[in-house]
Amino acid sequence: MTWFNNSIAFIIIYMVVFFCMLPVGVKTADEAGEEKLPGQADSAPVNPRLWFKAGVTLLISLVLFGMYFAAGYYDLLELNELFGRG
Numbered sequence: 001m002t003w004f005n006n007s008i009a010f011i012i013i014y015m016v017v018f019f020c021m022l023p024v025g026v027k028t029a030d031e032a033g034e035e036k037l038p039g040q041a042d043s044a045p046v047n048p049r050l051w052f053k054a055g056v057t058l059l060i061s062l063v064l065f066g067m068y069f070a071a072g073y074y075d076l077l078e079l080n081e082l083f084g085r086g
Helices: 003-021 050-073
Strands: none
Touching: 003 050
C-alpha cells in the first residue's frame, strides 16, 4: 500500500460518508415554519450546516480509514492466501 493508494482510499471513504451525511438533520422551509423566497425550490434546506457535516464526516472517515489501514498493514484479511500468492 503506497501513499497514493491510501490517499485515494481515504478520499473515496470521505466522499461516501459525506454523501451519506448530507440528508441528516435537513429541514425545508415548510418544516421549519419559515417563509420561502420567491423562486425557491420546495425541497431547499433552510440551514444545511455543511461545515459541521464536513467535520463529522472527517472524524468518521478517519476511523474507517484507520480500520482499512490496519487490515491492510497487518494483513488481517489474509488476502494473499485467498488469491494464492502466499
